[in-house]
Amino acid sequence: MERDDEANFARKMIELRERWEMSQSEVARKMVERGFDNYSQMTVSRTEKGERPIRLGEARVLAEVLGSSLELMMRGTHEEEFLGAVEKTQAAISTKMFDAAFALWDYADLTSDIDHLRLALSTFDRETESDSRRALETLEELRFPVSAVALWAAEMVAAGRDLTDRELLHSDVQRLKRLAGDYGKPEATA
Structure with a gap:
């Protein structure tokens, strides 16, 4: 494990030095500036x-000179890739x-337009x-509490339903009405 840490550190040292377009002499000079007198x-x-x-x-000082931390400098490539994937997925x-x-x-904004109509x-x-x-009544059938719509959408995703099928909404109006009953009168509020 110790040899892996050293190998990772050395690899990362080269990678960061090249990324910052620093020569080995520049790194040595910065180390001398930080108290490592015989650094060349x-x-x-x-x-x-x-x-x-x-x-x-x-x-630790080398890591700082290269804009990193000791921990990151010792991390292996697979771990870096994994942590990068975790960060990307989280974002x-x-x-x-x-x-x-x-x-x-x-x-909610769209359903509030029903009042204006x-x-x-x-x-x-x-x-x-x-x-x-009649047109307005048809439109009012699509007015549900936001929480009911959110739960309905979550159920659709969990069931693997085809969300591109616009007829799905019309076939699920009864389910939405039941959900709306659980969450109050069918009005959306922001």
Whole structure:
């Protein structure tokens, strides 16, 4: 394990030095500035090749010079890849959670438009009102509490239902009505 740590440190040392476009001489100069008086380009070269042991304090300062930490410098490639994958997945999950929350917020905003449409309907004359009233009633059938819609969507995903099938919503209106009964009257609120 100790040899792995040293090999990882040496590999990471080269990688970071090259990433920061630093020469071995520049690294040696920065080490001298931090109190390692006899540090030379040859010392850096031998350290990178694993030809000389490195003391803990020296390793910590080298990591700082290279913009890293001792812990990260000793980490192996597989662990770095794994931790990178974990971080990437965590970011993607967070993004999707917020996307879902914003989609529910948008749903609540859209369903609140039903109230505005109902007001607009009151300005229509009696002849056109009946068709418009039926259209509004159809629209009102899609108005549910946001929590019921969220639970319904979660059930659809868990069941592996085809979410691209728009007929799914119409076939599941009864389920949404039951969920709405569990969460209050069918009105969405933001």
